[in-house]
Amino acid sequence: MSGDYGAVALLIVVAIGLSIPVGRYIALVFMGRPTWFDRVVGPLEGFILRLSGVDATRGQDWRQYATSLLVSNAVMWLAALAIFTAQGHLPFNPDAIAGMEPTLAFNTASSFTTNTNLQHYSGETGLSLLSQMVVVTFLQFMTAATGMAAAMAVMRGLAGDRLTTLGNFHVDLVRAAVRVLLPMSLVIALVLLGQGTPMTFDGAVSASTLEGGEQRIARGVVASMVAIKQLGTNGGGYFGANSAHPFENPTALSNAVESISILLLPMATIWALGHVVRRRRVAVMVFAVMLALYLPLLAVAVTQEAGGHPAMPQLGVDQSAGAMEGKEVRMGSVLTAFWAVSTTATSNGSVNGMLDSLTPLGGLAAMAGLWLNCIFGGVGVGFVNMFVFIVIAVFVAGMMIGRTPEFLGKRVEAKEMKLASLALLWHPLAILVGTAIASWTWSATAQPGDTLAWLRNPGPHGFSEMLYEFSSAAANNGSGFEGLGDNTPFWNITTGVVMVLSRYVPIVAPLALAGSLAAKPTVPDSAGTLQAGSLTFGVMLWAVVVVLGLLMFLPVAVLGPIAEFLALPTGS
């Protein structure tokens, strides 16, 4: 296992190292600067924009930008809903998979349109090839591009001085897809292909097992989807078992590449910030704060999982390789814990092991990533969420130095606080109210195990499963604690609504906030100005995130994972 620790450290270092040039490239793309890639994708981009009739030179103010974002996403949502429902009658359906039931189709369309990829179905049996390609993979590109566009609009607002426009959403969306996501996915898909991930239009194959039985082995357009699933913080796997499935994640190399892909774009977005606002130190500060939130969670998860489950030795189960229940033997406890924390911190949601089987505190570390939702975070939106925390921290810190608070020379006033509050309030609202409704429904129903039947092990762990489901939906993460029977109208509708609101409220409010800041004049720095790039402010920001997160979620943490942990036999 000690080699695994080294591997985790190395993977993080490589991810950070790669994210720096990628961040610079992203910044160049969105600042409209020439890059070496122009000759390859320039014509394609121009073609798409001409085809869609977008005037690339027209800037949009925040309202127009947000409207374009919402309208384009709404169109994609409707299309997804239609195809999921009708897939049984559509081509590219070699396995004759039937159309989705309405609440499941609603949930799944919402899930993929919001970059969540919460799956209340299993890919092998739930989606046709057409749905996987035209809907799922397409949306995995477009939603990541949407998030990246939103982040860039916010950054432009921060960099602007008396600026009324934040860029053009359509141009940003196409640029993100064509210049960033497509080429990077292509590289990763090719690596995965080389490692044995299938890529075929054929349906499942049958194989005879040694016992003489027959096994159906699902295949499909897997490699292309896994690449964007990892890169675009999507997380929705081709197969139900996600990256624990040997076709999605065949080898140690594929596991390394996929682990790095989870972190790459969320990290690169932060470096792009430094270029766009022309303050490298601010990017370093934000990155360091995120890393300082990420590493402790990682440490908790890794030590908990590697330490093994304390109840197991009493059952005579060897725990020397860590807590191995629900984990792939190929990955081991440490690499699974690393993936689990990365995938929740970044709002990715892909898994390479069963999160439901994590030790209580390992599960808590994963959930904490969902609750804070700003540790690198989803492509683009991770920074946008952190931006809201920055506004709050700047406000308090600014007052403490005796000035009207300002960030990057922009004054933070009542209007900004209102918008930041709206964005900040929504996340705990969705999680706490959602979990409260589910818990209450369960406890108020007579014989819930028979009638509701969504929890198989009530008690603190069952509570954690429900809490995780809403946390995952609200963070647009998409991973599941599973163990929860979630393909019911209750869960399909509630989490579907949460996913949609939790995607767009925290994007539109910060866009409005950035629009408001952009219009203000930039106040020049002086010795009396709060330096947003300083270590002191970094500590302040870190403390604000930790304390607010703690205050919002400690009671549910106590009722779920902490109660479960404290109930374990001690002396492990």
Next chain:
Amino acid sequence: MSMPRTTLRDRAVVRQAVVDAWRKLDPRVQVRNPVMFVVEAGSLLTTAVFAVELVSSTGDPAFSGHVAFWLWFTLLFANFAEAMAEGRGKAQADALRRTRTETTANRLAGDGQTACVPASTLRRGDLVVVVAGEWIPADGEVIEGIASVDESAITGESAPVIRESGGDRSAVTGGTRVLSDRIIVRVTSDPGQSFLDRMIALVEGAERQKTPNELALGILLALLTLVFLLVVATIPPLAAYAGAEVPIPVLVALLVCLIPTTIGALVSAIGIAGMNRLVQCNVLAMSGRAVEAAGDVHTLLLDKTGTITLGNRQAAEFIPLPGVSGEELADAAQLASLADETPEGRSIVVLAKARHGLRGRDLTGLAPVFVPFSAHTRMSGVDVAGREIRKGATDAVLAYVISRGGSPPQDLRAVVERVARSGGTPLVVAEGPRALGVIHLKDVIKDGMRSRFESLRAMGIRTVMVTGDNPLTAAAIAREAGVDDFLAEATPEDKMALIRREQAEGKLVAMTGDGTNDAPALAQADVGVAMNSGTTAAKEAGNMVDLDSNPTKLVEVVEIGKQLLMTRGALTTFSIANDVAKYFAIVPAMFLLAFPQLAVLNVMGLATPRSAILSAVIFNALVIVALIPLALKGVAYRPLGAAALLRRNMLVYGLGGTILPFLGIKAVDLLLAAAGLA
């Protein structure tokens, strides 16, 4: 200082504040502050639960009663803090009101007749005649005559001041008294709008509107309140899943402990107290917004004369030319200045005495002929006992020397230039055809200005000296005073252009001024402090008036503005940091029945779940009282850079605010256990 200072020990104010604290329990008052309104709603709910439990003998009425009791006190303490701040303002207002006696005025009618009318009937534009011994009935402008006026009621300065028509000393204030002569005043304010009225309204807090920063802070506090309302409201259904039932008083206790009551209770007291500090400094701000803007100022424009330097130049050195003794030069200079009553002239006589022991002489028997200074000749002097002595501007005196048959000495140019370059003004002294030497007149920089500018620089504020001097002189004085920049040969238009330029870069500019020609710049500046001795135009253009007419006061105004924001920031941080400990007290206690294993989270080792919850509530209430003095006085202010200030305040109020309640709650718990209440 004319303003009475009141302290916490001032019995009358405290007594009134205690009464007001109860009166402010009115929900219509509380609703203006969402945080405290939630506390009031929680107090009512808990009291109702207590009553029901008492009547029906269910639940735990002793506990509910205790919680309700302390919740009401939380509210009362918050009200007390606000009432104290208001009370101190009222005490100041009463002191001002005492100076305003109902007077009569001699209103001048169109036909030149005067009629005796009550001062309260005067309208803007009326003309009144005021003679020696009478009170000036209203704010106004002298349009005819000159008088000495006792303004001590307003400024606290006992020396009378001169007010005359025209120019920059024409404004008079109602409630001040004419000591000599007769003036005609045009009234510039309607009844109830005079300077004194506005000042009283301001210190009483009657016209208090929330400032932009208060509004933004209010939103942050509302956000936190909503978040915690959400956290607490979802606990019953979540706990129901675990089979735990959480009593309403416990939920209310948790809510009140979590919402930012500390800052919520003190925020209006901080605002009122900040205004009061300004008034104590004899500065009257037209709005709280101006005070906040003062804390943000990037650039200070300071007039050289009277602000950075003492009003007048003073002779600093006699520089004799070769072949002339110092004594000879001093003697001639003294003779030429004996009749010169200007401060410069007097300083020459003083220097001659100090350096060369020359005493003033009686020239009456010698029939001296004094030649006064004129703008045309640009020199002055004396003809006495056959000697013709002149002093004045270099060119003028040289022309005089040549006209008397002398020749300009070789070294004179060099000496003159050296003096000019050092920021001084050279005065050349000549006797007949012979130039004797140069008197170095120097601007004297006020004591302590250099260190003040240094502390301003540390705060990130740039000081710009504005002067009519030539660039050479200005540069030298700027260097000596330690200002960052200067504007030489400045006209009012230049000043205006400078302000606009700074503002175009996004900077906030503060300035002082008194003349009518300062008015446009005062209006343009973000913080314009008008001198009380200045014209009405200047006072109306600015957003603050300094009753002492002391231009350096601007620095204190900036400090008060910063201190106001820092106090708000520090207490907000403290309030949020406190929550961590309260969580550790209440959350394990709340779920202990359902999950006995949560006992390990009771890190403070609190005696019982009941006492854990009570201790947190009691601590939460007491900390408000403990912080009232800090809210009224403001946090300690030091002129440090932003990073150092933030580090300091984060350590004290952030880290301190996290640790202190662990100790405080434990202490209360020990007391409760000792009292048998645990």
